[in-house]
Amino acid sequence: MENDARVDICIATYRRPELLELLLRSLVAMDMTGFQVRVIVIDNDHRASAGVVVDRYRVTKTPFSIFYDVEPIQGISYARNRALRHIDADYAAFLDDDETVSSGWLQSMMHALHHYGADVVFGPVIGLLPEGAPKWSSKHPSFKRPRHSSGAILATGATGNVLFRVFAIGQPRQQFNSAYALTGGEDTDYFSLLHRSGVRMIWCDEGEVFESISEERLNIKWICRRGYRGGQQFYKRVVQSYSAPNKFLWFSIKIAQTITASLFLPIIAIVSFSQAVIILTRISASMGQLSMSIGMSCYQEYRPDRYRTGSE
Numbered sequence: 218m219e220n221d222a223r224v225d226i227c228i229a230t231y232r233r234p235e236l237l238e239l240l241l242r243s244l245v246a247m248d249m250t251g252f253q254v255r256v257i258v259i260d261n262d263h264r265a266s267a268g269v270v271v272d273r274y275r276v277t278k279t280p281f282s283i284f285y286d287v288e289p290i291q292g293i294s295y296a297r298n299r300a301l302r303h304i305d306a307d308y309a310a311f312l313d314d315d316e317t318v319s320s321g322w323l324q325s326m327m328h329a330l331h332h333y334g335a336d337v338v339f340g341p342v343i344g345l346l347p348e349g350a351p352k353w354s355s356k357h358p359s360f361k362r363p364r365h366s367s368g369a370i371l372a373t374g375a376t377g378n379v380l381f382r383v384f385a386i387g388q389p390r391q392q393f394n395s396a397y398a399l400t401g402g403e404d405t406d407y408f409s410l411l412h413r414s415g416v417r418m419i420w421c422d423e424g425e426v427f428e429s430i431s432e433e434r435l436n437i438k439w440i441c442r443r444g445y446r447g448g449q450q451f452y453k454r455v456v457q458s459y460s461a462p463n464k465f466l467w468f469s470i471k472i473a474q475t476i477t478a479s480l481f482l483p484i485i486a487i488v489s490f491s492q493a494v495i496i497l498t499r500i501s502a503s504m505g506q507l508s509m510s511i512g513m514s515c516y517q518e519y520r521p522d523r524y525r526t527g528s529e
Contacts, residue, residue: 223253223306224323224380226281229288229296230314231261234270236429241270243317245279248324254281257303261296263289292398293519297376301390309383311376311404312426316342319425326380329367329421336385336416337408339374340424347432353491354435357498359443365420372412376404378426385416399517402450409454437494444498446516448505453515456506468510475503 226244230237237258244256260267271285288299297311308327312318319325322340330338344360354360365371383390391411397403412418433439456467478500486493505516 221251221253222308222327223255224327225255225257225304225306225309227257227259227297227300227304227309227311228314229259229261229293229300229311230267231291231296232266233314234267236315237267237270238273239317239429240312240314241274241283244281245274246320247318247322248320249280250324252323252327253306254323255306256281256283257300258283258285259296259300259303260285260287261291261293263287263291290398291519292395293401294393294395294398294403297393297403298395301386301392304383304390307383308380310380311378313342313377313428315431316377316426316428319427322424322426323380325423325425326421329419329424330380330382333368333419334417335419337374337379337381337411337418338421338424339371339418340378340380340421340426342375342377343425343427344430345427346430346435350430350432350435353494354430356491357440357494359434359440359498360430364422367420367422369420371418371420373405373409374418376407377428378424379408380424386411387414397450399519400450400515401446401518402454405450406454437497440494440498441501442516442518444501445505445508446518448502448507449509449515450505451502452506452509456510464510468507471503471507475500475507478503 228237228240241256258267258271265287268285271283274283284303286299286303288296300311308330310326326338326340329335341364342362344362346354346360391407393403393407397406408418456464459467478496482493482496482500485496509515
């Protein structure tokens, strides 16, 4: 691993100054030995509401420089693409504005990148549930995300915790698809395309970051909407390219699976409510897939009248 490697850490944010403050504070405490770090903050609020937080770090002594810009067009793809335009380093990372990093996060991620000869490395996002969170939430995959052994090869990933070699995203740089700007799923699509182009992507289980789970997400309605949206994105990314016969077969199987799961859901709820919530999420995802197959419009989680965060 080379000394004094330049790293740009990109953060897209939208009207969450308290959480952004916590993230920047955790970056100040992070071990940056051997790195020249710059933090790029892209504010997706046209009123530049995150500027006050950024200014506090510009006037105090920090182990990194900080760059701030505003993306006035609402949508996560636009914010991430503006960050890409400002990257001027050998390596770059993306973090979400509701996260904090462990002290050894950057060291672990960079070590994995070099040790496994990878171009992109993803790490775990550990959900921090608020006090009094419902019991089912501690087992739900939306808040307890799957982990892998370090070095495991991946076909896609998310921008919540990722480090990559800048040359791996091409020249001109691969852009996040604006079609996903208000629906989300732009990161899964982005890294799927990189994988298909031959970019080597791996997992680093030591590179932990922590996500603050807001109370507004801890309800069945939010869970079902997120599952529905995820199903729609899966259809667009995978099923849409199937041949007509394969689509018909997929459709038949998906209908049968959805009906069967719905019939057994009340029984599962009696045995284990936590498991029933997971099954309900899968049913919602199936409904999202089926909705796309019959030409329904995408659920826009980040459209202006409900747009709340700069991250997924």
